Amino acid sequence: MKNRLKVLRAERDWSQAELAGRLDVSRQAVNAIETGKHDPSLPLAFRIARLFDMRIEEIFDDEI
């Protein structure tokens, strides 16, 4: 699944480790989500959406 996580992270000048810390996941998890190798669970997708103050579908898109 495509997502805008890397762009959103870059806009805030956060490293993968910083984002991982804010989401309480590993840095590898952030990397895997950003590169589309891991689709986050619904609870994690909601945490990501809340962190960026956006809706899930504004971050994740399965049609891109």
Place this chain on the structure above:
Amino acid sequence: MMKSDDIGDDDTPFSAKRYFAHLILWSTALAFALIAAVFVVVAASRLPNAGEAFDLWAVAIGTPVTLLAAYGLWRTMPDFTMGEPHTPRGNRMRRLIAAIVFVGIAISLPINLADSGQGGKLLWGNGPMPQTPALIAVVMWSLSIPVVMVAGRRVADEHTRAAGDFGMMVGFQTFAYIAPMWWMGWRGGFLPQPDVMILFIVAGALSAGANLWKRFA
């Protein structure tokens, strides 16, 4: 498994190559410092009993050098986080890894002690061993491994857990593929008796490889 300078495709300042080079160099320096410290301690222990001039020199030069090395090692110590954030979950994971190392050493210790003079045949062999160290190892394994498994499951994030699940699936499918064939072959008289430890090691190695591939590839 790690393809580039960084783990995965990112623009973070963390460099896996730099991190592991630091870790390896630091560990090597630590090993040399520990060996030097042993020399100094041995030389110092021989001094009161009319030690040789070499012992005096070893203590006189070795002590400040070892202390300086210890200070340098302390100042350049890696953070052992592999670039992971310092979160409560990450800290619990690191404590768990340390506990796993401790449990491994504790389980092998009684076997290793019983092994003295046999060159590691008991610890690394596949033959009979004395009852006491075997019993201690069985009890320690049976009590500690379930705790480690549950704790590992609870402390892992969903990506690590998914990689673990994938690894377990590959490991068990390997076992389910090989074990019946080997068993039938043995019953048919054209294969040796199935060896549970060979199956365990092969399935475990493939499981670990699949886990790491899922996490880092």
